[in-house]
Amino acid sequence: MLMLTPTALEAVRTLTSAEGTPQDAGLRIFTDDGDQSLQLAVAAVPAEQDQVLSAEGSRIFLDEKAAAFLDDKILDTGLDSDGQGAFVLAQQDRSIGE
Numbered sequence: 001m002l003m004l005t006p007t008a009l010e011a012v013r014t015l016t017s018a019e020g021t022p023q024d025a026g027l028r029i030f031t032d033d034g035d036q037s038l039q040l041a042v043a044a045v046p047a048e049q050d051q052v053l054s055a056e057g058s059r060i061f062l063d064e065k066a067a068a069f070l071d072d073k074i075l076d077t078g079l080d081s082d083g084q085g086a087f088v089l090a091q092q093d094r095s096i097g098e
Contacts, residue, residue, distance in 0.1 A: 073092060
């Protein structure tokens with residue numbers, strides 16, 4: 001299952017609690033039909049087939065393809081090449097806790 005770092009949880013909370021955003025909004029991670037890249041959007045509610053993750057006041061909605069791809073990943077935050085905040089993915093270390 002997708003894991004989120006504390007900084008990613010805070011970023012999701014910030015995005016989904018902006019003024020005018022519905023109370024139960026979440027960050028939706030999805031793919032467009034045939035697209036090989038992930039898309040992000042703040043969504044008021046999950047789509048019908050979305051997997052919903054809730055942690056520490058943050059809600060993430062994953063479509064089926066995104067959920068399968070992100071199953072062994074960690075979502076974190078970092079800076080892109082322009083110094084702007086961005087989400088980044090890393091592989092989970094499966095040896096931890098074994």
